[in-house]
Structures are given as structure tokens and as C-alpha cells.
Amino acid sequence: MPVTLTKIEVACPECGQAQMESENFISTVCRSCGHYFKSARAARGGKRKIKRAVIKKRELTCADCGSVQEVAEEAQSSTCLQCGRHLELGHREITGEHLGNLSLEGELKIGPRGNFGGSRARAARIVLQGRASGFLEAPEWLRVEGQTKLRTGASGGKLEIRPGAALECGEPLQFQSGEIEGELRCPVARFTGPVRVGPQGLIVAEKISFTELTVEEGGRVRAQGETFAGDRS
Amino acid sequence: MGIEREGDRPQNLVVSTEEKSAGIPGKGLQIWGDVRLSADGVIQGTVQGSVWGKEKVIVSEDSQVSGSVEGSDVRVDGVVQGGVSARGRVWVGNRAKVRLRCAGRAVRIEPGAEFRGELQVG
Numbered sequence: 063m064p065v066t067l068t069k070i071e072v073a074c075p076e077c078g079q080a081q082m083e084s085e086n087f088i089s090t091v092c093r094s095c096g097h098y099f100k101s102a103r104a105a106r107g108g109k110r111k112i113k114r115a116v117i118k119k120r121e122l123t124c125a126d127c128g129s130v131q132e133v134a135e136e137a138q139s140s141t142c143l144q145c146g147r148h149l150e151l152g153h154r155e156i157t158g159e160h161l162g163n164l165s166l167e168g169e170l171k172i173g174p175r176g177n178f179g180g181s182r183a184r185a186a187r188i189v190l191q192g193r194a195s196g197f198l199e200a201p202e203w204l205r206v207e208g209q210t211k212l213r214t215g216a217s218g219g220k221l222e223i224r225p226g227a228a229l230e231c232g233e234p235l236q237f238q239s240g241e242i243e244g245e246l247r248c249p250v251a252r253f254t255g256p257v258r259v260g261p262q263g264l265i266v267a268e269k270i271s272f273t274e275l276t277v278e279e280g281g282r283v284r285a286q287g288e289t290f291a292g293d294r295s
Numbered sequence: 296m297g298i299e300r301e302g303d304r305p306q307n308l309v310v311s312t313e314e315k316s317a318g319i320p321g322k323g324l325q326i327w328g329d330v331r332l333s334a335d336g337v338i339q340g341t342v343q344g345s346v347w348g349k350e351k352v353i354v355s356e357d358s359q360v361s362g363s364v365e366g367s368d369v370r371v372d373g374v375v376q377g378g379v380s381a382r383g384r385v386w387v388g389n390r391a392k393v394r395l396r397c398a399g400r401a402v403r404i405e406p407g408a409e410f411r412g413e414l415q416v417g
Binding site: 272275279291 | 413
């Protein structure tokens with residue numbers, strides 16, 4: 063079946079000469095004066111717009127240089143635009159022996175039979191159920207969920223020790239805050255913010271510092287204590 | 296409220312009261328010696344000695360105790376040099392200073408408070 067093209071009359075904006083064009087025409091040349099002109103629809107920007115999927119982004123701070131960049135939420139790795147460091151963004155679980163250092167922007171879980179044998183592990187969030195020989199750094203939080211041992215120390219945002227869990231640490235701990243519902247045994251625990259010891263909580267330390275301490279009835283603390291004088295001195 | 300001196304030593308003060316609470320001593324007043332309170336007591340002044348309370352003891356703001364403070368529950372808003380111990384709760388307010396010891400069944404040290412010493416809770 064033949065297709066009929068509908069034609070419309072258009073006038074040249076330069077000389078006014080009328081001519082017939084396809085109704086869907088985008089641009090043409092005046093057959094009288096040679097002036098090139100676009101159809102009214104094309105001139106309005108009538109090009110079909112391509113809809114692109116919106117890529118959700120999140121901020122990522124480099125563990126080495128601290129520079130902030132935006133990466134896609136689903137990205138698994140990236141490279142710091144400032145210092146070139148490779149940034150692993152995903153999560154990792156250690157279920158057996160792990161040698162070598164780790165640096166993640168996601169979550170690290172050291173399972174009940176896991177043993178982190180590297181010298182340093184850094185992850186935004188760390189769940190500790192097993193053992194670690196190296197230093198643990200968790201800028202957001204370190205959560206202790208089992209009977210755990212840390213041969214060296216740890217630092218980070220919040221230290222959480224769940225009820226029934228225990229952390230025995232060989233070297234100093236430094237965190238912004240603490241939520242101690244289980245047992246904590248360490249030489250030195252330094253909190254630059256508040257510490258709460260729950261009804262089942264226990265802290266045994268040579269020295270503990272904090273800005274604010276709440277020990278609920280049932281909770282126990284045996285330590286030389288000192289309020290953190292960071293803002294005063 | 297009755298105040299009496301213990302034996303020949305005028306420094307020691309024993310306060311027994313039928314009232315629920317007692318304010319010992321007044322602002323600006325100084326006591327040289329230990330204070331024993333048989334009811335709830337509020338320390339408002341300077342005590343050059345220790346304070347022992349049968350019930351709750353409060354060391355109010357601008358007050359100082361050079362020795363220790365003991366009571367069923369103790370709240371400190373002033374300065375205690377010799378440590379605080381309670382059979383119940385210890386509360387150290389945000390402008391308080393406590394040295395040497397803090398012991399009780401439950402402890403709260405507010406932000407801004409100064410503490411240095413042994414912590415023995417529970």
C-alpha cells in the first residue's frame with residue numbers, strides 16, 4: 063500500500079517565498095533565495111530528548127589523603143582523583159586465615175573462625191566475631207559480637223560491645239564513643255566522647271578516659287579513670 | 296535539727312535531724328573536721344574534712360570538701376578532693392570536680408565534669 067506524505071506550505075523567513083515541504087521537515091533551503099532555515103518545531107528545540115537513567119551518587123573520602131569525590135552508589139571500586147590510591151568500596155568477610163592488609167570503604171566482617179593476620183585493616187564498619195593480630199581502624203564503628211581477641215589496638219568512631227560478647231585487647235583503644243554491653247579488657251581505652259556501660263557491661267582497664275560516663279546499675283568498671291581534657295587544655 | 300560537737304574535739308560535727316533533709320553549712324561557712332549526717336544532707340560551703348551521710352548527700356555548686364564524701368546516693372556539683380563513694384548512685388554534675396575515687400553501684404559523670412582517679416563501679 064503506498065504511503066502518502068502529507069505536505070505543508072512553508073514560507074521562507076528571508077524572502078517570503080512559499081514552498082511545499084513534508085509536514086515532518088526539520089530544515090530546508092528556500093528554492094527562491096537559497097536561504098537555509100529550520101522548521102518552527104526544530105527551532106524550538108524539538109529534537110527528541112534521550113532520557114538517561116539517573117545515576118545515584120555518594121560521597122567517598124580517600125583513606126590516605128582525605129579528599130572527597132563522588133562515585134556511583136553501586137560502584138565496587140574507584141581511584142582517588144587526588145592521590146591515585148585504589149579504593150575498594152565493597153564488603154568483605156573473613157571466614158578463615160587472612161594475611162595481608164585490607165582497606166575497604168564498606169563493611170568488614172571477621173567471622174567467628176576468622177583471623178585477620180595482616181598488620182592493618184581499615185573499613186568503614188567492622189564486625190568482629192573472631193580474632194585479629196593487626197590494628198583495626200573503623201571510622202564509623204567497630205562492633206564486637208563474639209568472644210574476640212585483638213593482639214594490637216583499634217581506633218574509630220564508635221565501639222560497640224554487644225551483650226554476651228567480649229573483647230580482649232593487647233594495646234590501647236581509641237574511639238569517639240563507646241556502648242559497652244559486654245566485656246572489655248584492655249590496657250588503655252581512650253574515648254573522646256561519651257561512654258555508656260550497660261547493665262551487663264564490664265570494663266577492666268588500667269586507664270580509661272572519656273568526656274561523659276554512664277554506668278548503669280549492674281554494669282561494672284575497674285579502672286583508673288580520667289575525663290578527657292581535649293577541649294579544656 | 297540538732298547540731299552537736301563530738302567529745303572535746305570542736306572540729307567534728309554531728310548533725311542529727313528528724314527532718315527529711317538538712318543544709319550543712321551555710322554559704323561561706325567553713326568547717327574544720329568531719330561531718331556526719333544522719334539524714335539527707337546538702338553541703339553548701341567548705342568542709343576541711345570528710346562527709347559521711349546515712350542517706351543522700353549533695354555537695355552543691357561552689358562548695359568544697361577536702362576529704363571524701365560518702366552516702367547512700369551522692370550528687371556532686373562542687374569540688375571533692377578525697378573521692379566519692381555511694382552505696383547506690385553517684386552523680387557528678389557538669390561543673391563538678393572529683394579527685395581520687397568514684398565508687399558506687401551506678402555512676403554518671405556528666406560532660407564538662409572533671410574527674411581523675413579510681414573508678415570502681417558495681
